[in-house]
Amino acid sequence: MAARNPYRLVTNLKYWLLSSVAFLAGLGLLYASGTGWFKDHESLGTLANQLGGLLIVSVALATLWDLVGRRSFFYEMLSALRLKHDIHVSGLESVDMDYNKVINWDEHLSSARHLDIFAAWATTWRNNYQTRLQQLASRNDAKIRVCLPDPSHSECVKMLATRFNMGQDDVRSRLNETIEYYKRLDTNIQSGRIEIYVSAAVRVFSAYRIDNRFVVTLYHHKGSRSGSVPALTCREGGTYFEFFKDDLEGVLSASTRIYP
Template sequence: MTNNPYRRVTSLKYWLVSVISLIVGICFLYVSGLGWFERHETIGTLANQVGGLMVASVALALLWELVGRRSFFQEMLEVLRLKNDVESAGLDAIGTDYTKVVNWEHRLGNAKKLDIFAAWATTWRNTHQARLARIASRPDSRVRVCLPDPNGADCVKILATRFHMSEDRVRSKLTEAVDGYKDLDGRAGTGRVEIYVSTAFRAFTAYRVDDVFIVSLYHHKDSRSGSVPALCCREGGSLYEFFSADLEGVLDASVKLYP
């Protein structure tokens, strides 16, 4: 028996109404068979149908009370727990294509602060080169890029293994990335574009655009083809806090390369 007095009262009312409805339904079924109702067939048929409907309704209500409501309640609890978890994490979108989990054109078009944590992100950089250059041209903007150190032998070796490239090819890609990000402010050294290098191993690619993080994971199969999980999380959530702390920790241990 529940200790909630309001729930007890509600349950007692429910059972009282059910019992009364059942009794009334049985009475309708009983009287519909009396002689008077036989001489008034229409009324007798109506009484019989009303009685049957009330008895059937009580039976269905009892099944709902004993089985259906509890199952529905458990299902709703699971949905609410998931909703609370998503809200606590600050998760806005998730999928298997980082180009679609966020409207990049809108995000980059209005951005003032941009952090890039990637191996090189050549495709992403080339796709949004003009937008990135516009961000770097704004006097109140800041673009920070954190790349693997092309002079770190262990770092280059790990990247070569991950991406199935030669070490020389990896160094070339990293040097190309450094030059590409320098071009965002015309290599003027304005301070609005900062490039850092570190030996931290990349387990994911992350972009912080103002108050959101867009993160794309890596897979571990031999082929680089195929989709990978990607997510977008907003400031204030536990996911954002993790990626923010992780990025700042890497930047603290990085070497500033530009300007």
């Protein structure tokens, strides 16, 4: 059996002692209000009667709070504090059903120095932020690493076709188009500012590392791919960031660089 907290025992003893004194004082006032002296002083008798009743009711309410309310409030606050601590440790900054809202893409891409892209093809994302990507690719102090599924790996293509409910030829076409897109983003001069990797790893989410943050979007697993999906942003120093960083670096270490 766990040892009892002596400070809690002292606090509880003081509480019940004061409650008992208040309760007895209330009973005493109620009794005294009916005696002869208070009958001769009706206004004081009424005051004593009401004060005695108030003390008894207050003790009853305080007891109910101690037995039920205080403990419920304590566990509710403890749960909230634990959740806050978990969020702080994870480094989670924002969550939404729209990946465009979990981070200010324009602001972060315009000032980024390092961008990692881990996705199947992310055509919509590329179209939305094409101007920012072009500006980033043109800067000498910036670098973009792109990790894509390998269009020449038959099993990888087959699994992607199943996941996205597409034909295998369509998957290869999209992957090759994405590779050519990032080459053109570098204006095909092989500046070294853009690196393209391919691997057999099948994506179960898309991840974008912008300097010291990761933005991650999940995928549908249902037949119909309509509707929004959860997205999150996490900062460097948190457990989520470390997980996605290690995951990405692990895939890159087993990938083949095809450009430059």
